[in-house]
Amino acid sequence: METILVVEDSRPMQRTLQRLFEADSLNVKIASDGLAGLEHVVDLRRLFAACLGEVRPAAPGPADDGGDFLDDLAGLDPPGQV
Numbered sequence: 001m002e003t004i005l006v007v008e009d010s011r012p013m014q015r016t017l018q019r020l021f022e023a024d025s026l027n028v029k030i031a032s033d034g035l036a037g038l039e040h041v042v043d044l045r046r047l048f049a050a051c052l053g054e055v056r057p058a059a060p061g062p063a064d065d066g067g068d069f070l071d072d073l074a075g076l077d078p079p080g081q082v
Contacts, residue, residue, distance in 0.1 A: 005031060006018065006030050008032070014030050
């Protein structure tokens, strides 16, 4: 099952998005602010990798699978570096 991270401070909106994504058979992780979201990304970077793999630069450039960015994320200490 694929997982999506929702970063949203509004509890009603969190519930709405969770229901919508679960209806599409997605596992939903909720973070109530950016720092909590970053902690999820650092802790669960393999889940984030699927999304980043689809992001491509608008202009042609060198091939990049997002691996360097993910490695940088894994090395972050969110409370100390945000």
